[in-house]
Amino acid sequence: MPELPDVEGFRRVAQRAEGRQVRGVQVRDAQVLRGVGSAEFQEALRRRYFGEPWRCGKWLVIPTAGAPNAEPGAPAVLAHFGMTGSFEWCGHGGEVHRHDRVVFDFAPGELRYHDMRKLTGLHLARQRGEVDELLAELGPDAQRIGAEEFGERLTRTRRGIKAALMDQSVLAGLGNICADELLWRARVHPNRATTELTADDLDQLHREMRAMLRDAVRAGRVPDDASWLTGHRDAPDQRCPRCSTALRRTRVGGRGTLWCPACQSD
Ligand SMILES: [Zn+2]
Known part of the structure; x- marks a missing residue:
C-alpha cells in the first residue's frame, strides 16, 4: 500500500510531465475518477500545462496552467493511490497494461495512472480553493512536522501509539509499514498509550521518523x-534485525503489526 515514501516516488515520476502540455487524456476506466466524469476530466485538462507536483501525506497534487510559463493553479489533479495505485512514465507506443486506468499524453511520453483494485483514484479540483477543501481533513505532513507539534498532536487523546501515528487527521503520510518500522526503531510497543509517553519518548519518535523518512524517500519506498x-x-x-528475538505478529486497529517483544516491551 503506497505510503509517504512511495507517493514521493510517484511525485518524481509526475515531475517528468512538469512544464509539458497535455495533448489528450485517455480514460480507460472511469471508476478511478472520483467526483468527476470522463468527459469533464478530459476537457478540463486537455491543452493545459502540468505544473510542479507536490505532496501532502499520501496525496499528490498536480496543478495546471493555461500557458507554458503561467503560474500553475486550477484545475488541479489530485491523486490518492489507495491500496494498489501508482504513476508510471512510459514512452509512446508502449503496450498499455489492463490496469493502466488513465493515460495523460505529452509530447515526450505518457504519464499513466495504474491501479489494480481501484479503491481510490483521481480527483479534479476545478478552482483554487478546492484543493484545500479536498485536503482539509489531513493533519500536517509527516516529513515536515516539527517536534513540538508532533508531540502535541499525538497526545491530544489517549489511545495506542500505532493507531495515532496512522490517523491521517493527526499526521499525514504514515501507513502500516512506516508505523511498524518507526515504532521498532524507537523501541516503543505499538499499543503503548500516547499519554504515557514522556517528552523524551516523543522527541525520540520524531527524530527516528525524520531519519526513517529521509532514507525511505530516497529509496522511493520503505x-x-x-x-x-x-x-x-x-x-x-x-x-529482530537488532537482537535476533523471534518477532511477534499481532493485530492493532485491524492491521497486521510486526514488532519485537524484547526491544519493544510494554
Ligand atoms: Zn529486538
Whole structure:
C-alpha cells in the first residue's frame, strides 16, 4: 500500500510531465475518477500545462496552467493511490497494461495512472480553493512536522501509539509499514498509550521518523533491506534485525503489526 515514501516516488515520476502540455487524456476506466466524469476530466485538462507536483501525506497534487510559463493553479489533479495505485512514465507506443486506468499524453511520453483494485483514484479540483477543501481533513505532513507539534498532536487523546501515528487527521503520510518500522526503531510497543509517553519518548519518535523518512524517500519506498524491520516482514523465520528475538505478529486497529517483544516491551 503506497505510503509517504512511495507517493514521493510517484511525485518524481509526475515531475517528468512538469512544464509539458497535455495533448489528450485517455480514460480507460472511469471508476478511478472520483467526483468527476470522463468527459469533464478530459476537457478540463486537455491543452493545459502540468505544473510542479507536490505532496501532502499520501496525496499528490498536480496543478495546471493555461500557458507554458503561467503560474500553475486550477484545475488541479489530485491523486490518492489507495491500496494498489501508482504513476508510471512510459514512452509512446508502449503496450498499455489492463490496469493502466488513465493515460495523460505529452509530447515526450505518457504519464499513466495504474491501479489494480481501484479503491481510490483521481480527483479534479476545478478552482483554487478546492484543493484545500479536498485536503482539509489531513493533519500536517509527516516529513515536515516539527517536534513540538508532533508531540502535541499525538497526545491530544489517549489511545495506542500505532493507531495515532496512522490517523491521517493527526499526521499525514504514515501507513502500516512506516508505523511498524518507526515504532521498532524507537523501541516503543505499538499499543503503548500516547499519554504515557514522556517528552523524551516523543522527541525520540520524531527524530527516528525524520531519519526513517529521509532514507525511505530516497529509496522511493520503505526499504526491505536486512537491517530494516520491513526486510523481515515476509521472512519464513521472522527475527529482530537488532537482537535476533523471534518477532511477534499481532493485530492493532485491524492491521497486521510486526514488532519485537524484547526491544519493544510494554
Ligand atoms: Zn529486538
